[in-house]
Amino acid sequence: MKTVLGLESSCDETAAAIVTDGRVILAQRIASQDEAHRPFGGVVPEIAARAHAERLAPLVEAVLADAGMTLDEVDAIAATAGPGLIGGVMVGLVTGKALAMASGKPLIAINHLEGHALSPRLADETLAYPYLLLLVSGGHCQILLVEGVGKFRRLATTIDDALGEAFDKSAKVLGLGYPGGPALERLAAEGDPKAVPLPRPLYGSSEPHFSFAGLKSAVLRARQSGEHADADIAAAFQKAAIDCLIDRTRRALDSVLAEGIALNGLVVAGGVAANKSVRGALEALAASRDLAFVAPPLSLCTDNAAMIAWAGVERLALGQSDPLDVAARPRWPLDPDAAPVRGAGVKA
Numbered sequence: 402m403k404t405v406l407g408l409e410s411s412c413d414e415t416a417a418a419i420v421t422d423g424r425v426i427l428a429q430r431i432a433s434q435d436e437a438h439r440p441f442g443g444v445v446p447e448i449a450a451r452a453h454a455e456r457l458a459p460l461v462e463a464v465l466a467d468a469g470m471t472l473d474e475v476d477a478i479a480a481t482a483g484p485g486l487i488g489g490v491m492v493g494l495v496t497g498k499a500l501a502m503a504s505g506k507p508l509i510a511i512n513h514l515e516g517h518a519l520s521p522r523l524a525d526e527t528l529a530y531p532y533l534l535l536l537v538s539g540g541h542c543q544i545l546l547v548e549g550v551g552k553f554r555r556l557a558t559t560i561d562d563a564l565g566e567a568f569d570k571s572a573k574v575l576g577l578g579y580p581g582g583p584a585l586e587r588l589a590a591e592g593d594p595k596a597v598p599l600p601r602p603l604y605g606s607s608e609p610h611f612s613f614a615g616l617k618s619a620v621l622r623a624r625q626s627g628e629h630a631d632a633d634i635a636a637a638f639q640k641a642a643i644d645c646l647i648d649r650t651r652r653a654l655d656s657v658l659a660e661g662i663a664l665n666g667l668v669v670a671g672g673v674a675a676n677k678s679v680r681g682a683l684e685a686l687a688a689s690r691d692l693a694f695v696a697p698p699l700s701l702c703t704d705n706a707a708m709i710a711w712a713g714v715e716r717l718a719l720g721q722s723d724p725l726d727v728a729a730r731p732r733w734p735l736d737p738d739a740a741p742v743r744g745a746g747v748k749a
Contacts, residue, residue, distance in 0.1 A: 403717060404468075406461070406475045406500070407710025410453040410493030411485025411513045412539070413444045416706035417460040419468045419475065422714050424523055426707050428467035429700075432456045439579045443569070450488030457496050472504045477722065479713025482510035483730030484540075490729045498725050507722035509713040513704075514735050517670040518547055519715055520708035524697045529665045532695070533657055535650050535683065538671035539565035539582075542611050544653040545735060546662070550715045555736035556653040560744035561614035564642060565673045571620045571638050575631050585635050586676050592636030597629045599641040604648050609656075610742055611649055616641055643682050651686055658690065666693040675702040 402421050409416040418429035434452050438444050465472060480497025483490050494510065501508035517536055522528050531548045542564045544557040562570075565582060572581025577588065599619045602612035616638065623634050650667075657664060667687040673679055680696055687694035701708055716722075 403476045403714065404470070404474070405477045405479050405509070405710045405713040405717060406464070406472075407511075407706040407708075407713055408457065408461070408478070408480040408493045408497050409513070409516070409704055409706040409709045410457060410489040411481045411483070412489060412704055413438055413449050413452075414704040415453050415456040415460060416704065417457065417464045418706035418710045419464055419470065420523065420707055420710035420714055422718065424526055424711075426523075427470070428464040429705065429707050430460050430463050430467070431705055432460060435580060442573055442579050444486070446486045446488055449486055450492060453489045453492040457492060461496070461500070472500060472506075475504070475506060477507045477509055477713055477717050478504070479509040479511050479709050479716075481513045481516065481709055482727060483513065483733040485513055485731065487729060487731040490731065494727070494729050502725060507717070508725060508727070509716050509721065510723040510727045511709050511712045511716075512733050512735060513709075514541060514733070515551070515553075516708035516712045518545065518553065518735065519550070519712050520670055520697045520701045521668045521695045522715070523708065523711040524701060525695050528668070528695050531662060531664060532666045532668045533654055533664055535646070535667070535669045536671050537564045537646070537669065537673035537679070539563060539569060541671065542613070543735075544609075544650060546657055547668070550719060553735040555734070555739040556656065557609040557611060557649055558739075558742060559611040559613065560742055561612050562617060564611070564613055564646065565671070567613035567617045567642065568673065570617055571635075574621050574624050575635060582673065582676070586639065586678070588632050589635040589639040589678075592630065592632030592634070594633075594636040594640035596633035597623050597637035599623070599637045601641050601645050601648075604645055609649065609652060611645065612744075613642065613645070616645070639678060643679055646679065647682050647686055650683065654686070654690060664692060666695045668695045670697060670702070672703045675699050
């Protein structure tokens with residue numbers, strides 16, 4: 402049995418976990434920073450980096466104790482090396498380097514997005530490559546063909562905002578506080594999605610990408626008009642966002658199937674994958690194409706170290722590791738060969 406210690410610190414969650422190649426999470430701990438960032442309505446990079454520096458070492462000690470292991474008994478150290486807030490990424494990566502050097506164990510630098518992309522395989526041992534992945538989080542909204550470890554073909558990305566960002570900022574407009582996505586989902590359950598006319602950017606477009614900036618702006622205008630209940634605005638926003646998500650995913654799915662690629666499932670990962678309405682709509686889409694729908698458990702949707710450790714397990718099985726001088730990367734695309742797109746989506 403191989404075990405990997407994973408470290409995650411790319412945004413506002415400090416996390417450590419130990420995972421085996423048998424898909425067992427031996428221990429996992431996450432220290433949330435919600436209270437520290439709530440007064441500012443969003444993540445403050447300097448506060449996040451400081452919290453990571455204070456919390457990561459105690460978390461590592463705790464997960465080792467929880468698993469009844471010592472550092473010498475771990476087979477490798479996997480740490481997020483990007484993308485993300487550079488201060489936090491550096492805290493996690495430097496900690497991983499120190500642990501690897503002290504223990505003489507290999508260091509595996511993990512792309513945070515690959516952690517999300519492979520996390521469904523940690524939860525479902527039947528999920529084989531290739532599969533179509535919808536990666537939706539606060540910073541990213543992409544559709545990728547996942548052909549193997551490190552083998553990604555990006556089919557679509559956002560040209561402006563990620564869906565998670567649109568959820569959070571719309572929640573802020575509605576006065577729901579931080580983190581806003583889950584609060585907006587709860588409020589949407591009380592509203593009428595047909596009560597507020599909202600746009601569906603790029604719906605039906607031949608362009609494969611996503612756009613949510615216009616939808617977010619429309620939410621602001623609807624709130625400022627004073628003509629609609631907040632619950633109705635929330636419900637209308639969520640319905641419009643999901644309509645766009647399904648339209649774009651359907652287009653990508655059909656294009657891959659038209660190539661004759663035998664997919665093993667439609668998969669969703671990332672923080673927005675915790676949204677029940679999003680999951681339900683994607684499950685229906687998968688069923689319409691006779692595909693399995695796979696979503697990780699809620700504990701693996703938001704940022705966590707188990708997914709980083711699992712990505713390390715998959716890379717370790719292939720004999721992959723990284724030198725101790727590997728650099729942190731605030732931007733690190735899964736498909737570096739993907740053609741640039743207009744707008745801010747080029748960053749993805």
